[in-house]
Amino acid sequence: MHHRKSHSRALVGVAILSAAAAVLTGCASSTGPAASDLTVDSVDKALSTKATITVWSWQPGIEDIADAFMDEYPDITVDVVNAGQGNDEYAKLSSSIKAGSGAPDVVQLEYSILPQYATAGDVVNVSAIGYDDLADTFTASAYAQSKVGDDVFAYPMDDGPMAMYYRTDIFDEYGIAVPTTWDEFATAAETLHAADPSKYLTAIDPAGAMNAEGLIGQAGGVPYQTDGSDVTIDLADEGTTRWADYWSGLIASDAVKSDSFWTDGWWQALDNGTYATWIAGAWAPSSMESTIPNSSGKWAVAPVPSWDADAPTSGVQGGSGIAVTTQSENQAVSAAFARWMTTSDTATDALTTDLKIYPTSQRIATSDEWLGAQSEYFGGQEINRVFSESGQNVKEGFQYLPFQQYADSIFSDYVGAAFADKTDISEALVKYQAALVKFAGEQGYTVK
Amino acid sequence: MTQLATGRRRSMPAHRLSVPTILVMTALLLYCVLPFWWLIVSSTKSNGDLFSTFGLWFGRAFSLFDNLGQLFTHQNGIYLEWLGNTVLYAVVGGVGATILATLGGYGLASFTFPGSRKILGIVIVAMAVPATALAIPMFLLFSSLGIVNTRWIIVLLSLASPLGLYLMQVFAAQAVPRELLEAARLDGASETRIFVTIVSKLLAPGFVTVLLFNVVAIWNNYFLPLIMLSDPRLYPLTVGLNQWNSQASGSSGATEALYNLVVTGSLVGILPLIVVFVVLQRYWVAGLAAGSSR
Numbered sequence: 001m002h003h004r005k006s007h008s009r010a011l012v013g014v015a016i017l018s019a020a021a022a023v024l025t026g027c028a029s030s031t032g033p034a035a036s037d038l039t040v041d042s043v044d045k046a047l048s049t050k051a052t053i054t055v056w057s058w059q060p061g062i063e064d065i066a067d068a069f070m071d072e073y074p075d076i077t078v079d080v081v082n083a084g085q086g087n088d089e090y091a092k093l094s095s096s097i098k099a100g101s102g103a104p105d106v107v108q109l110e111y112s113i114l115p116q117y118a119t120a121g122d123v124v125n126v127s128a129i130g131y132d133d134l135a136d137t138f139t140a141s142a143y144a145q146s147k148v149g150d151d152v153f154a155y156p157m158d159d160g161p162m163a164m165y166y167r168t169d170i171f172d173e174y175g176i177a178v179p180t181t182w183d184e185f186a187t188a189a190e191t192l193h194a195a196d197p198s199k200y201l202t203a204i205d206p207a208g209a210m211n212a213e214g215l216i217g218q219a220g221g222v223p224y225q226t227d228g229s230d231v232t233i234d235l236a237d238e239g240t241t242r243w244a245d246y247w248s249g250l251i252a253s254d255a256v257k258s259d260s261f262w263t264d265g266w267w268q269a270l271d272n273g274t275y276a277t278w279i280a281g282a283w284a285p286s287s288m289e290s291t292i293p294n295s296s297g298k299w300a301v302a303p304v305p306s307w308d309a310d311a312p313t314s315g316v317q318g319g320s321g322i323a324v325t326t327q328s329e330n331q332a333v334s335a336a337f338a339r340w341m342t343t344s345d346t347a348t349d350a351l352t353t354d355l356k357i358y359p360t361s362q363r364i365a366t367s368d369e370w371l372g373a374q375s376e377y378f379g380g381q382e383i384n385r386v387f388s389e390s391g392q393n394v395k396e397g398f399q400y401l402p403f404q405q406y407a408d409s410i411f412s413d414y415v416g417a418a419f420a421d422k423t424d425i426s427e428a429l430v431k432y433q434a435a436l437v438k439f440a441g442e443q444g445y446t447v448k
Numbered sequence: 449m450t451q452l453a454t455g456r457r458r459s460m461p462a463h464r465l466s467v468p469t470i471l472v473m474t475a476l477l478l479y480c481v482l483p484f485w486w487l488i489v490s491s492t493k494s495n496g497d498l499f500s501t502f503g504l505w506f507g508r509a510f511s512l513f514d515n516l517g518q519l520f521t522h523q524n525g526i527y528l529e530w531l532g533n534t535v536l537y538a539v540v541g542g543v544g545a546t547i548l549a550t551l552g553g554y555g556l557a558s559f560t561f562p563g564s565r566k567i568l569g570i571v572i573v574a575m576a577v578p579a580t581a582l583a584i585p586m587f588l589l590f591s592s593l594g595i596v597n598t599r600w601i602i603v604l605l606s607l608a609s610p611l612g613l614y615l616m617q618v619f620a621a622q623a624v625p626r627e628l629l630e631a632a633r634l635d636g637a638s639e640t641r642i643f644v645t646i647v648s649k650l651l652a653p654g655f656v657t658v659l660l661f662n663v664v665a666i667w668n669n670y671f672l673p674l675i676m677l678s679d680p681r682l683y684p685l686t687v688g689l690n691q692w693n694s695q696a697s698g699s700s701g702a703t704e705a706l707y708n709l710v711v712t713g714s715l716v717g718i719l720p721l722i723v724v725f726v727v728l729q730r731y732w733v734a735g736l737a738a739g740s741s742r
Binding site: 060082088096098102267272291292 | 584587588679705
């Protein structure tokens with residue numbers, strides 16, 4: 001009798017709780033994004049309003065630049081949060097957008113992921129607020145990458161023109177001349193591996209989707225095209241096939257090794273000269289300087305080998321910009337901050353000198369100071385000249401998918417597997433394309 | 449009790465360890481100790497040495513103090529915030545979870561009511577649902593309640609310990625005799641008085657065992673804070689160190705090589721747990737044996 005009374009009382013309690021929960025979840029429904037009534041005027045005026053904005057960026061040192069901004073505009077408080085690098089940040093960003101709250105006002109996005117958020121309407125179109133007038137302040141490569149279609153969705157912060165980092169000591173020891181074309185590169189690879197089977201001219205990453213995209217772009221491939229909700233996927237086009245056949249041959253002949261990058265073993269291999277070159281973006285030097293300082297002085301930088309000796313081209317790997325989210329309730333202030341961060345002298349100087357990231361500011365990229373900077377790690381070479389030239393030669397026209405993150409995540413299942421198994425990359429691309437087409441259909445895109 | 453007394457008086461027969469046993473135990477010992485040894489050795493190396501010297505022996509320079517200095521000052525001393533967060537979540541969450549598990553286990557073991565047998569079954573079966581499947585729904589649910597990205601959501605969610613509940617139920621069933629409860633009720637004690645004065649002391653060894661278990665589980669919990677938190681100042685050590693680790697790699701660009709900090713930070717991060725284990729060891733061992741002596 002005693003417990004029967006408490007039993008029914010307990011049931012009532014549970015009922016009340018669940019009803020309360022239902023009411024609560026119903027009440028706290030997500031509000032839609034703030035209407036974007038941004039104009040150049042409103043952005044300029046925003047600098048003198050009182051506001052607090054949250055910035056998500058993984059670039060170390062951004063807090064110091066934000067402090068400089070707050071000194072100049074004391075009414076605005078900028079809260080810099082490192083919500084993770086790359087995919088970690090995007091996962092949080094996507095869930096906050098889906099939940100309707102928690103997304104930052106300003107977010108750092110890689111150029112390859114920008115279309116994903118731009119087409120979903122999650123970041124603000126800044127073409128309308130005077131961005132196009134700023135076009136000349138940015139390098140051509142950076143400006144092109146901040147666009148999706150004809151509109152601009154991010155202020156470019158850094159860029160990743162590709163270069164070839166090579167070991168001068170290994171090249172000297174085996175009498176290899178620095179290759180300027182891909183044909184020369186293939187010959188050099190075979191020569192090196194024949195002379196010393198424990199060494200390879202370079203390694204290739206089975207998970208290196210962005211590296212592949214950069215090199216495919218350099219070869220003139222345009223496998224992806226996006227136009228609203230229409231998507232074209234053609235991984236068998238001329239440029240992509242050229243890239244695929246070239247690397248299939250090199251990997252099959254054992255002149256190039258398939259190895260997972262960013263691992264302990266791979267860093268050690270770079271350090272001890274097992275891999276004589278590394279083809280990557282312009283962000284690699286600071287990484288090498290801090291991780292493998294022991295091989296300082298043994299490296300040099302050269303342009304990426306070209307397909308045509310008379311018309312050298314280059315590609316991009318990485319680089320990011322900062323965008324304003326549509327969920328933000330302070331879009332004008334956020335746009336003002338993003339603009340200041342990428343165009344003001346204070347900020348751009350700090351980005352290049354203190355944060356050591358590759359400049360997107362035309363003023364800095366053409367300055368003698370930056371171009372003539374000598375790198376001790378690279379034996380005193382003026383490495384920025386190589387990057388600058390590479391940036392100017394980037395073959396334009398490469399586009400990313402609106403679901404590039406997904407495409408990159410399954411890259412290693414198809415194309416990466418072909419690297420590791422030394423099978424034909426073109427065949428793997430056919431299957432990769434099929435998987436991407438299927439995903440596009442499931443997500444509601446029309447595949448042409 | 450009498451069994452133990454007799455055992456002490458009789459002399460124990462000499463045991464001879466066989467060679468295979470010694471070999472297996474040595475292999476197991478190495479398996480457990482080698483990673484820890486690597487961690488200690490690697491904490492004394494700088495970034496350069498980490499990638500160019502043998503993993504199980506010291507490098508060219510002894511950089512332990514440099515690493516420690518860098519560890520506590522990098523990024524405005526965020527490591528100490530992470531350490532503090534981890535301690536907060538583990539202590540508050542762990543103690544809270546153990547108290548709830550004790551109350552629940554005692555209730556399920558010593559009282560019979562409709563559903564008393566089914567509840568435990570349902571809780572155990574629910575544990576089989578993978579956390580990854582629940583991640584986004586949980587995030588959306590708590591986001592609509594407005595409590596994501598706070599310290600309280602981590603503590604709140606850590607309070608649910610199904611395994612702790614099960615362990616306490618089993619322990620309470622053995623350690624709390626019904627006759628004792630009946631006698632206490634006959635004497636006129638209220639249920640609360642019975643629990644606080646009699647039962648809690650009987651359950652003490654089990655409580656410490658489950659406490660240790662929960663503290664370790666929350667200390668090492670990675671997935672829950674990863675999905676619920678986006679402000680690095682609220683991260684526990686697991687998520688924080690992983691973020692530092694991924695700063696050193698990235699398909700589009702590495703920003704900072706913090707490997708030496710990740711390794712040193714990991715070493716410092718497990719020291720509190722080792723201390724807790726050593727201090728509470730006798731309760732834990734007693735807890736294991738307590739059930740068997742009845």
